[in-house]
Amino acid sequence: MRSNSSRNRRAARLTIGWLSTYRVGMELRPPSYFALAALIDGPLHGYAIAQRARELSGGQIRVSTGTLYALLERALSESLVIAGEPYVEGGRQRRDYTLTPAGRALLAEEAARLAHAARAVSGRLSATSKAVLT
Amino acid sequence: MIRERIGQAALRAYPPAVRQARGLEMLGMLLDTVERSRVALVRESGSLVLGGLRERRAITARAGTRRLVADSCCQAVMIFLMLWLIRGLNRQGIAGASRQLLVQDVVAVAILACALVGYERIAAIGGLAALIAYDPLGPHTQLLGLAQVLVPIACLLVMVRAPQRRPRDPRQLLWLMPVFVVAALPADAQVGLLPEVLAVMSVGGLLRLLHDPRLAIACSLVWITVLSAYAGRSAPARLGLLDLAAVAAGLMLTVAARRLWIMRHNATA
Numbered sequence: 094m095r096s097n098s099s100r101n102r103r104a105a106r107l108t109i110g111w112l113s114t115y116r117v118g119m120e121l122r123p124p125s126y127f128a129l130a131a132l133i134d135g136p137l138h139g140y141a142i143a144q145r146a147r148e149l150s151g152g153q154i155r156v157s158t159g160t161l162y163a164l165l166e167r168a169l170s171e172s173l174v175i176a177g178e179p180y181v182e183g184g185r186q187r188r189d190y191t192l193t194p195a196g197r198a199l200l201a202e203e204a205a206r207l208a209h210a211a212r213a214v215s216g217r218l219s220a221t222s223k224a225v226l227t
Numbered sequence: 228m229i230r231e232r233i234g235q236a237a238l239r240a241y242p243p244a245v246r247q248a249r250g251l252e253m254l255g256m257l258l259d260t261v262e263r264s265r266v267a268l269v270r271e272s273g274s275l276v277l278g279g280l281r282e283r284r285a286i287t288a289r290a291g292t293r294r295l296v297a298d299s300c301c302q303a304v305m306i307f308l309m310l311w312l313i314r315g316l317n318r319q320g321i322a323g324a325s326r327q328l329l330v331q332d333v334v335a336v337a338i339l340a341c342a343l344v345g346y347e348r349i350a351a352i353g354g355l356a357a358l359i360a361y362d363p364l365g366p367h368t369q370l371l372g373l374a375q376v377l378v379p380i381a382c383l384l385v386m387v388r389a390p391q392r393r394p395r396d397p398r399q400l401l402w403l404m405p406v407f408v409v410a411a412l413p414a415d416a417q418v419g420l421l422p423e424v425l426a427v428m429s430v431g432g433l434l435r436l437l438h439d440p441r442l443a444i445a446c447s448l449v450w451i452t453v454l455s456a457y458a459g460r461s462a463p464a465r466l467g468l469l470d471l472a473a474v475a476a477g478l479m480l481t482v483a484a485r486r487l488w489i490m491r492h493n494a495t496a
Contacts, residue, residue, distance in 0.1 A: 159278025
């Protein structure tokens, strides 16, 4: 029970908003969700995370530099990701970020929640559409 | 090259510590993202500015309400000192140099310099001593005069008790330059340039209100004193302006206090 509530709090802190950043009991917002999901396959640097998040969301989510680093900063403070040492690649300074077990657990929980929500709504829609057609 | 400069300028919205830790990395990502598009450059730079302001707001909110109110009082003292110096130098320009005014101005410069560099406790004690030594807390103090200095005294006491937590930085002395420039401008004999200077500072406070209400609160505190000191003495044409300023100051204080409450609420939720 306690770990659920702390996970909720963690999730809430990852929701990046202009006026209400912190709210307990809220889900991960899509940019946070896809940015963290980008790290499932392995460590990536900032630009690669943004690219991967865009791919995963089918081009629907575009994580800007400011949003991504705000999100990474919070994820780091909540130990959902860890940052590697900085290095230079192609004249640009980079740093790879890796998803931690706590980050994976949070993502799994969120994915299950979204899947459950999608199943519930799809089930009702198909049931009612049959009724409407008949 | 231009893109890099724009990116670096946008990064200045972030607090120095964050800029030092992640600035180059963020700049690298921004340059990768905007390689082929000017629209992307505008969008990404805007996102960096917003991100930086958000970061500053989070840092401010973490400080806690008491600290923020104390900081506001300390900033109000700085503004009081600046206005005191401007007023003194203005008087010298209008009435001609006098030995007594010169001594007061030297004292004001010394106290302000201490406060700017970061020796705030020393500056606050100096300010209190100066208030006692000079008008209106001298031997002939009247009740009205005392009422006008209540806010400065309260702010000075807060500054003695809880000075701002910031590193000592001699570069802050550069703030003396605009003070001397403004003091050299021609001014009204009664009110001087104080409402105008304070209005400019208040605009700065309002612009920072979203991420930091301290300057707005500080300006409101100074407005209260300036208005109570000058409203009764100014020419009728100027009274309308001062009334307007009084309403604006009250509004600003309300909004700043509300903002402070929201930030505190968000930090603890």
